[in-house]
Amino acid sequence: MSYSIAEAARRSGLSIDTLRYYERIKLLDPPARDTAGRRAYSDDDLNWLGFLTKLRTTGMPIKSMREYASLRRHGVASAGRRKALLVEQRRSVAERIAELQGCLDVLDYKIENYAQVERKVLGVEPGMEEISA
């Protein structure tokens, strides 16, 4: 199967401009072209884009994604280095999740404070004593 740039954009969730940008900066190997010179993305291209967006979601900088992409072109000999990059990214994602979890706790604490203030305000409204109790 092959896909126009519009279709590839739709399926990958990236914009058309971003697809061309990723190609320019060598995140993505130049896809095949149709007879009119238009890009024709393969399923492999789409799968790779899917993985790239996962990496991006984890906050991996484009520089590192480019390194990974470049290693991929160098075949099986680069597998060790690629694995190392992923292991490092895994570590950084786990760390980030823990950090966000900490922020969640702070938010919960603050929100609970606001909720208590609300209950207090209700409590001093005339006739509302039973609600605040």
Next chain:
Amino acid sequence: MSYSIAEAARRSGLSIDTLRYYERIKLLDPPARDTAGRRAYSDDDLNWLGFLTKLRTTGMPIKSMREYASLRRHGVASAGRRKALLVEQRRSVAERIAELQGCLDVLDYKIENYAQVERKVLGVEPGMEEISA
């Protein structure tokens, strides 16, 4: 207690430039000044900076942090809106954690693949049969 800008930077984990920047864009009320006109940050200032960095860590844009900061200046009447902002941010953080968890799963899958490839390579090395088994 009051702190020089260098000390405030050290304690908040922000740079001196960032502290002045946050003040300029009204994330932070102008701190007191000493007799020489230098900034003297209070404990309250430091606590607020601590909370700001939590919000920033959650990925809240500066625009929204400014809104929160501005509401804070308008006293108790704005508490409802402030709580709503925090509740929304809480939701977005929880979502982000789930998203990252999904990425973690993809990374684990890929890493496991690489590990399998490594075991296979070992397997075909002479005298290594028992390791790959």
Next chain:
DNA sequence: AGTTGACCTGGAGTGCACTCCAGGTCGTAG
């Protein structure tokens, strides 16, 4: 034959969140 719409290229522009700089002022140590 003409118009439309999707696509092409190289290059410029954008928004965000800082970060750096030049030139100047203070208060203290030598």
Next chain:
DNA sequence: CTACGACCTGGAGTGCACTCCAGGTCAACT
């Protein structure tokens, strides 16, 4: 008294990851 280091100001510069633009090509419809 001067040298130093920490601080001050307004404004310019940076890096990232896109995003937009002008001007052009091409196949298909009317």
